[in-house]
Amino acid sequence: MRITAIETLRLEEFANVLWVRVITDAGVVGLGETFYGAGAVEAHIHDVLAGRLLGKDPLRIEAHSRELVNLPMAQASTGAEYRAASAIDLALWDIFGKVCDMPVHQMLGGLCHDRVPIYNTCAGYGYVRSNSIKPVDTWNFGAAAGPYEDLNGFMTDAGAVAESLLEQGISAMKIWPFDPAAIENDGRFITAAQMRKAVEPFEKIRKAVGDQMRIMVEFHCLWNLPTIKRIARELEAFDPTWYEDPIRMNSVSALKELAASTTVPICASETLGSRFPYKDMLEAGAIGIVMTDLVWTGGLTEGRKIASLADTYHRPYAPHDCTGPVAYVAAVHSSFSQPNTMIQESVRAFYTGWYTELVTELPRIEDGHVLPMEGPGLGTELRPDVFQRTDLTCRVSKL
Ligand SMILES: [Mg+2]
Structure with a gap:
């Protein structure tokens, strides 16, 4: 051939x-x-x-x-x-x-799990759909295109979003309420008022559903080290599951200093290309949870090596989504074929929204879990x- x-x-x-x-x-x-x-x-x-x-x-x-x-x-x-x-x-x-x-997950070694838990990244229907991915500018709130305008949801009524997710069996959510303050101040500092405002969604989630909901915090690499250390301390009271991309992810020593200063694991990162920067960060003890985006990091061939490297360091693997329907499908094959998969990122505004406009098949989601793809190859x-x-x-x- x-x-x-x-x-x-x-x-x-x-x-x-x-x-x-x-x-x-x-x-x-x-x-x-x-x-x-x-x-x-x-x-x-x-x-x-x-x-x-x-x-x-x-x-x-x-x-x-x-x-x-x-x-x-x-x-x-x-x-x-x-x-x-x-x-x-x-x-x-x-x-x-x-x-x-055979499905790609079989070619990668076969199923390690019958189903994989998902978390909902609380984007809305228009998020990153347009030509730029600059934070806040492209939040693209518009007239709600459906019931899952979850970005506007977590910024205004995060408790209700948590309740709605739990009704679907989804018990983990990712939010990024610190982005507006980061953009306003170039990530250099945060005021007391900005801190209070950004913490509100966490208070609302815990008030509405207690500890039934896991909360992943996304920082989009927007903060400097002293400020993110303050934020990290402030949020510990809400028991977040991870802090994702807290600083620009190009300094092992800065990340190591942050990791040592907080009880919450650092999740890193779809912004790291190939396994080599992961190795340096894992060696330094700077990463608690390993995330990859398979369409940025070298595909499934490199992605599975990164997952395996994480496993070597006794760290869980959590594939990224939020980038496109085929990327999502590939991530799901990767999730199923790796023994150390913790959870699969999914966006309900996307897998019920614009992803359906582009591909023939998407992974089935049931009771807060994703199921394996069935057709040969990627299956879409x-x-x-x-x-x-x-x-x-x-x-x-x-x-
Ligand atoms: Mg991210």
Whole structure:
């Protein structure tokens, strides 16, 4: 089997998302995806990576994984080079599964769990749907498109969101009420009034549902170290499950200092590319929970090594979502195939919202748990109407 063409697709309406289709002479087509900077990733795939892949055997996944980031300027990052490699890696695993007529989680070693608990990332329907992912600017509150406008929900009535999630059996939620203060002050300090306001959702959740709800706190890398240490101390009273991306995630020593100052584990991070920065942070004891985004970090090939590295350090693994429907599906395959999976990120405003506009199949969620995908490969395809859209840009490199 040989790779005969590589096709990229993107839509103006969902301008963050780029899909790649790896086409073979056996008639098998693999689907991959990445998120953010779609135009840059598209250019890199056609200008650089197509030349390394066309004519090659798509099942040499491990060798391609190394070759796709074999560039002096792409050693460990989530830059366009890594995002491009990630999208292609997903497509290669999809091909492998389709050739063997088995789901990708089987190709990765098989099911470690019958079902995996989820937490709800409390985004709304418009969150990161548009062209930028700058915090607060792209919260995109609009007229509620459905019942799960959870971002507006946690900012105004977090107790009600917690109750609504528990009714669906979902007992963990992620919120980011500190972002407005961080943007206002450039993350340099927080006033007493800002602290009181940002803490309100935590008070409301605990008042409404007590300790039935686990709370993950997302900080989006917006704070400096002294300020986040204050915030971390303040929130400990609410027993959060983790602090995610509390500072810019480029300093092992700063993260280690923070981790030593709080009882709450640090979750890191979909912003780290490849396993090497994870190793340094794990060695330093700076990470309590390991998160990856498979469409940023080098795909399933690198993602499973990161999960395994976490397990080596006795740390749980928690795959990221919030980036696109194929990324979500890939994360779920990864969750099921890793023994140390703690919980799978999911966004009910997305898996009942814009994700359904783009792909044929999404993971089934029941009683606060995600179930394994069933079809061969990743088990999902772009919907036929995506190919008919007038806002579609499609580019092909051929043998
Ligand atoms: Mg995050």
